[in-house]
Amino acid sequence: MKVLACIKRVPDTGAKIVLTEDEQRIDTSGLGFTMSPHEECAIEEAVAQVETHGGSAHVLTLGPPEADEQLRTGLAMQADEATLLETDEEEWSPRATADALADGIDRLDDEGFDLLLFGNESADAANYQVAVRVASELGYPCVTGIKDLEVEDGTAIAKREISGGEEVYEVDLPAVVTVKEGLNEPRYASMRAKMQARRQEIESVEPRAETRAGGLEKVRLEAPETDDSPAEILGEGSEAVPEIVEILAEEVEVV
Amino acid sequence: MILALVEHDKGTPEELSLEALAMARELATAEGDSLEAVAFGDEADALGDELGEYGVEAVHCVAHHHLERYAPDAWAESVVQLASEREAKTITAPGTDRGREVLARVGTSLDAPMATNCLAVDIADDGAYELRRNRWGGSLIEHARLDGEHKLLTAAEHEFPIEPAASPTEPSVSTFEPDVDDDLFAVQVDRVETGDEEGIPLGEARVVVGGGRGVGSAEDYDQLEELAELLGGTVGASRAAVNEGWRPHDDQVGQTGAKISPDIYIACGISGAVQHMVGCKGADTLLAINTDSEAAIVQKADWAVIGDLHEVVPELNEVLRDAA
């Protein structure tokens, strides 16, 4: 089985996000980069499925040259191959991203992938649509928001949480599945794997995307005002218990 | 015409659908356009009364012999056909798994752009939308332009207040029968497995008692469980606590976990990392119990108790037990 995990390089932010002066991006000086926890699960799942069923796991991203760092994280997690659709620093719209990914996936492998995993949404833009658009372009079925996945005899059995339980999908492979954190426990890469990943070659491919009029265009970013009005301090330690009870009873009316 | 996808439970619209409807109504008012709803499933025709309160002029109930179970591609195709028939140029959906994936599929059929997590939408002179949407789970706001023949929008969770329209309508309720190929049922809910988990789902609880790294161990969550039970609520956890293995991932509140909207969120031993706070933004009130008076969570709380949760929570439980 050939499994693909698609990921996105994003800044690793703290409690406060600072923007560049032109408000076009996050000021990343002093910050590192990472990927969404969803995507870490996608890589883990790709590797785990290959460990179970044989085959190979491939990691793909569309991003700047530095995104090879995230691809190497994937390789260190025991993915077999990695490909970078290399862009400049500019962020691509979800439609263009999907075009480029679909085109890139086509070019990557003649035989095609059996399972294409995405994070449910990216950590930063959260457009919730790239995987669906890729699936549509490739003509593959797509299920989203999956927290439980099994592959049996060419069928993916995927479960999504709903109120009070889970709904189960069974789709034929090849298929696109977007996954959520909780699907699995992503492994910590071993030191040897990390070292080897550093020495592994990463294929860099020029992305192609259709240009279309209109679409979704970022104008600028804004760091929202946070409500810094201090909390009312009810007290220290258990001396505050009567106050808590009063609030629960009077203000929130849950007692 | 603006077409709004509405999810419902046997004729009762879901909260997030009403929020998205609020967004759609704002747009309809601004554009001087009409607002119509599309719904799937049993008893959709019962939506008429309630949706009228929110200014919907027509409710289209999609009927298809294969649609007894959810099938995103078939839903999307139905919406596309209805939009075409009704000449809807703007389609909205709630910020739910289904809402987003159906609308994304509509986007692929119409080759239309889609903006998710919207906070506010204005109409520019050229007819494009100037909108604000959440990024980073709401830690950042993106100002964006959405332009195209069709425009697709989903609403951010708990951002649009659900308020009845100034002038209620009496919507027409009609059935729409789409022409859907069998291959659009390749992805369809096969079955539903009900969880063996007891208790109230996090997203629906009126009271959530959250525990973070400060709880210290899986065992120490017993105190929080008891408090949640006494208050008729449920327990949540920070990502740190889940990563420690103290709680299952299902309990995680935050950007990559559950988004909660209780009446009160009682955060115990949680520092208040931004990825956590975006998951509990929907809470009406926030009470923090923390040893560090400078912790981010204390800054953001309505009320705070400075102290060790291992001391405060058992004491609180005792008082509540005695009162019960």
Next chain:
Amino acid sequence: MSDAFPSSADTVVIGAGIVGNSLAYHLADQGREDILLLDKGPLPDPGGSTGHASNFLMPVEHSKEITHLTRRSIEQYEDMDTFTNSGGLEVARTEERMAELERRVQSAAAWGEPGRLLSVEEIEEMVPYLNTDIIKGGFYSPGAGTCDPLRAGEVMRARADEYTDGGLTVSPNTTVLDLHVEDGAISAVETDRGTVKADEVAIACGLWSPKIAAMAGVEIPLTPAVHQMVSVGPISFFEDYEGEISFPVVRDMDTQMYERQHGNDLEVGSYQHRPILWDVDEIPSIDEAPLSPTQPPLTDDAFEQSMHDALEIVPELLDDPEAGVRHEIDGLLSVTPDGAPLLGPLQDVDGLWSCAAVWIKEAPAVGEAVAQWMTRGWSDIDLHGSDINRFYEYGNSRQFVKNRAHEGFQKIYGIVHPHEQWQSSRPLRTSPFYDRQDDLEARFFEAAGWERPQWYESNEDLLERYAEELEGLERPNEWDSRWWSPIILAEHLHMRDEVAMVGDMGFGIFDFVGEDACEFLEGMAVGRIDVDVGKTVYTPILAENGGFVSDLTIARLGPDHFRLITGGAAAGSDRAWFGSHIPENADVTMIDNSESLCTLGVWGPSAREVIQSVAEEDVSHEAFPPYTAQEVTIGEVDAWAMRLSYVGERGWELYAPMGQGRRLWELVEEAGEDHDVRPVGMGVYGTTGRLEKGYRLHGHELELEYDPSEAGLSFHGIKEADFVGKEAYAEALETEDAATLCTLSVADHAPEGGEPRFMLGGEPILDDGEVIVDEEGRESYVTSAGTGPTVGKHLLMAYLPPEYAEEGRELAVEYMGQQYPVTVEIAGSEPLFDPENDRIRS
């Protein structure tokens, strides 16, 4: 402990990492009653380097000061129940490193710390997971261990609170906005919680210290630098062992890495990667940083070789199939231009102190020592190597700090020769003689930024002339002869035979002017200062405990005008010491002439003829007696001269304005042609000439831990006038010395045959195989080592207890794993060469 933010405090300590906590605690212990300890971050981990250090303490270093600070810190961590004694192991992958580890054993013995070499088999037994195939052996330090600095901080705060009876206010989450300075003294600390008045403020802010110091207009020369560190786990091998650490911390010296158990994890740290320096302004705030401000993400590509090396030495643990890299950071720490801490008073702002660039392993003792310094003026452990004033007025620029940090980072865990020279930011301070010296192929060494010739390759011809005398004194071993040349010895012999010119020495030159100058200096020096105009006085300068602050020469230029001349290395700290002691309202002005005057020494039997031939004045013995100073005109140059010598020869130190220095050099060089005058280097001035004369050097023989009686510098007796340290000094003269500074010679350089070896300093002195320790617990070690070509011996200075301090006594010195017989030549300060000082006095 009070939480309310005070409007005033006796002492404000900025920074609540391990250093600030320790300082607050020891200040409280030593009597400060009203202390505010504040930090920008929360407690117990405010986000600085304390929060991410690997927390192990390896006590043995080649520096006595750092070793003693670490040992004292271990005692304190133990006392606070925050120390785990795991032992520590430094392993060698090369023969060169094995030799270095033998030097470790030697330093351990000299500083009184246990330590021994281990065979590969012993290592295997002790640390079963090491790949011993690649190891040649190791150095084991049984006293090493790990600590919990955050917990220690809590204990220290609690104790400080107790000792001050609640007089400690701890204010976390408090940002310092400004430091207020009034009339050259600190007056208040302005924070986002209010302004607190204080006339004593200590900066213990780790890598943020320069930023805080700048608020008062002063400089703390350090830069944040990356130390890469990862944690790998869970490792099943460790599951059978309870507690944090059950195996010695391992330093893989040749790869500049360490591996240490931490519970079920193995922490792997590295200093081998390329230096990654940060600008303090780029460090994210606590809010902006995902982990903490000092834990930016690991720079992967820089860590690649480290992973390779770690996998090579602990393959079994790191290849545990369950284990992964759970934590990885570019840990930020403070790096200074020479790697040592930055402690002491910031002399341009009274009352402002620096306590920065301190490692976890030294922090408790540094807090104690600096608290002693702040409260009583001296510390039990001499801190001259860490005195921030060593960089005063030359080594504080960003560029200098950056260059030296870049260079110095690569020396961490390195094999650093005791005389190794820095290469970057040079030349920085040059005398007017520099170009001429460079023409003569001077090999420059640096002292306090000054370029000083150590020897001149142009004097190579002298080797032939003195071949006979040099026989047996050349150093066949590469290590012994590194940063050394036999030309030094030949230059020395030539000086003794003819005449030599030495310069510039990089002296600190301070003029004291004013009606109260005499009285002020009288109160600072052991020697009598109120002498006739034109006299010079060589005198110890003591702290209240009677230990050495400095030794220097003071010349009286006029009734109200004195000139103080001190060694370049001590110039900054001496300036701070004298400056801080000038009483308020006293009519004393201190003028720093260090960069205004250059110094040229002209010494040797022909010195008078050379100088007389170009001097306007009569410089005969009668007209210009020894130990006096006069103005002289050398050719066109207006100079001032002192007739004294640090090398034991007839001659002068000529002081001239820098602008006329070049001319002065030319005149002397030309005038000396007939006498074959040679420029000679600091190798002669600082070592060979000095040792033959038994002259003591500050920082080597003279430090706070020894008094003038022990150092043999009690020739001044006890003068009438009061002076700093008088009481202790008087007592020291009365009581029997616990040790006496002696000059020893090496009796056999190759007792077991083979290559003759030459000690370089810092080696332990043994009797019967055991290190000699005096009754005050001080080990006997070589304070200075060098060859005396005229006496034909390799000379060592060392303090010896009275029972050993007897001329002719035979002892041994341990050097590179071997013992060499030595003989006590002189007990006390009598010169080995020319004991009556006939040459100087004629």
